[in-house]
Amino acid sequence: MNDHGGTAGRDGAARPRDLAAMVVPLGRALTAAELPVLERHGLTMWAYSVLLRLDDEPVRTQAALAASIGADKTRIIGVLDDLEERGLIRRVPDPSDRRVRLLSLTPEGRRVRDAAQTAIQRREDALLTRLTATERKALLSALTKLSALSAEEIAAAGDGEGDDRDDRDDRDDRDDRDG
């Protein structure tokens, strides 16, 4: 497996490229390309993430929202302040536990999310034109599957599969196990 074409090393046989070495730069390029689009809609990347997540379904606490979009809970407070001020989200204390803020999208928030996402996806669709229909379908289905996995599941992948550790440099590896 992993028999895709790759660039040749000096050792004769061509080494396939790492998955991460393709995914990460692609993500960076997509982000850079889409940031100006979001800007036109008055959104930062974090704000857009919040709108996408809340449109999926309302969320009960800010910490849960933050975790689900890969942010720190303190990180998104300013974002939520701004989105609330602009009337794009609702942030109401839960009557049953007034420490908790119930988070949801307003109709205006859904409108903005929809407009931004339409523009984003139009760009992405244009990019996907570079692929064949088969590749496109398989790429999206594969990405859907992989991105459905939790970070923990990805971190654990291959942990049982033989030794991860042979061929390594000699150095103390007493505290090696992933947190």
Add this chain to the structure above:
Amino acid sequence: MNDHGGTAGRDGAARPRDLAAMVVPLGRALTAAELPVLERHGLTMWAYSVLLRLDDEPVRTQAALAASIGADKTRIIGVLDDLEERGLIRRVPDPSDRRVRLLSLTPEGRRVRDAAQTAIQRREDALLTRLTATERKALLSALTKLSALSAEEIAAAGDGEGDDRDDRDDRDDRDDRDG
């Protein structure tokens, strides 16, 4: 196109997820999972990027190397210092222009790169087990194609395709064009 399964919004029809919204978190998860592996081999992510790039082929200037791995030229100086001290790369002044440093891998550098990459790819292959053989092949070929595009090509995608700008919020967009 872009007709992959997605999570339903509140507007009835299911909205497919953005490409970037799947690629970026996947890249983050892969990075997090692979960092401890690299650490065992005494490499940071930047150091590993450098080794991968130099194994591909030697590079003539540090600025070119930095650009090609998506880093700032000042960013990688410390990385190169370290790799050179450890004998993993060569950094020799070009006799024909002594401002330039010719960068290449030492045999030991190739050994370390190879060991690290083997461990990384073993993990990635285990993860790809979650996909069918067809999905796997198509995913890798699609990623290979997309990651062969320059950031500029990705940024330009869809720029001619109708108006990117309809449905946008009203705000001044005089200086909108991408860098």
Add this chain to the structure above:
DNA sequence: TATTGTTATACTCTATAACTATA
């Protein structure tokens, strides 16, 4: 005068710790 590499500085982003209010 322009360019490569380097160093020093400033800035952005993010996380940590301390605080308020609810429970």
Add this chain to the structure above:
DNA sequence: TATAGTTATAGAGTATAACAATA
């Protein structure tokens, strides 16, 4: 006393600007 949210502070990472060597 424990938890949700907030604020203030500190840290990591990165880029910008100034500098030295070479062309």
